[in-house]
Amino acid sequence: MSHENMEYVHPLPVRIWHWVNAAGFVLLIITGFQIRFAEYLGYMSFEAAVTVHNWVGFIVIADYFLWFFYYFITGKIRIYYPDLNTFIPRVIKQAQFYGYGIFIGDENPHHMTAENKFNAMQQKAYVMLMFILVPLQLITGLFLWDLTRFSSLVDFMGGVKIVDTIHVFLFYFFVTFMIVHAYLATLGHTATAHMIAMFTGWEEHH
Ligand code: HEM
Numbered sequence: 001m002s003h004e005n006m007e008y009v010h011p012l013p014v015r016i017w018h019w020v021n022a023a024g025f026v027l028l029i030i031t032g033f034q035i036r037f038a039e040y041l042g043y044m045s046f047e048a049a050v051t052v053h054n055w056v057g058f059i060v061i062a063d064y065f066l067w068f069f070y071y072f073i074t075g076k077i078r079i080y081y082p083d084l085n086t087f088i089p090r091v092i093k094q095a096q097f098y099g100y101g102i103f104i105g106d107e108n109p110h111h112m113t114a115e116n117k118f119n120a121m122q123q124k125a126y127v128m129l130m131f132i133l134v135p136l137q138l139i140t141g142l143f144l145w146d147l148t149r150f151s152s153l154v155d156f157m158g159g160v161k162i163v164d165t166i167h168v169f170l171f172y173f174f175v176t177f178m179i180v181h182a183y184l185a186t187l188g189h190t191a192t193a194h195m196i197a198m199f200t201g202w203e204e205h206h
Contacts, residue, residue, distance in 0.1 A: 006202040009114050013070040017063055018198060024060040025174060028053060032171050057141050064138060067130065079115065080130065082123040090120035102187065112203055129177070133170060140167040 010018075034041050034049035044052075071077040093109045098121070102108075110119035118126060140163050143150040147160060157163050188194040189204065197203040 005205045010201045017067040027056045137170045
């Protein structure tokens with residue numbers, strides 16, 4: 001394959017983290033539905049759902065550390081930080097593109113490079129996701145896994161009802177996120193371009 005008009009945007013650790021995480025989330029959602037709606041669903045036993053959910057939960061937690069350490073040790077975490085001086089106009093421009101421009105064939109206002117990988121909307125979404133929502137989901141999951149061991153931290157967060165509500169609320173959020181995220185992932189220069197790039201690392205310039 002010639003790499004002349006290609007840019008290497010997704011280093012290997014990021015790709016490993018991403019697909020382990022994505023597969024993990026699919027399994028967590030499938031087992032999560034069975035656990036949450038045990039009285040209506042029966043595609044697996046409650047015990048099996050809990051066992052798989054716990055194991056996959058720990059794999060996803062370990063995987064998060066791969067993302068975290070890779071990005072901080074290499075300093076590449078900078079790509080997640082929005083440039084606050086130009087942030088708001090860039091978000092508006094990007095939203096106009098997704099809401100309108102894309103349908104009349106306008107060019108994407110953001111041009112992806114390895115150092116400037118995300119558009120303003122991605123930065124906003126991914127910073128929230130990776131610094132707040134994913135950690136909160138992993139921590140509340142860990143606490144619910146062993147309430148006795150973490151009882152003082154659970155009390156600190158306001159008790160088991162609060163911890164469980166956060167976990168279930170974020171669960172719904174992630175179900176929605178994955179649908180929107182997978183749709184946006186088809187909006188490259190072809191429907192599969194971003195998807196393939198997330199496997200090979202190379203994105204084509206257009
Ligand atoms: C089947 C499910 C999924 C598919 C098909 C998918 C697809 C993709 C694709 C194509 C990209 C590259 C384009 C981009 O940078 O926006 C990407 C990046 C990303 N995805 Fe996903 N994804 C999935 C699940 C998830 C989940 C569950 C999470 C987090 C909870 C997630 C978080 C991210 C993040 C943070 C990036 C940017 C990674 C980086 O370059 O640092 N994805 N995804």
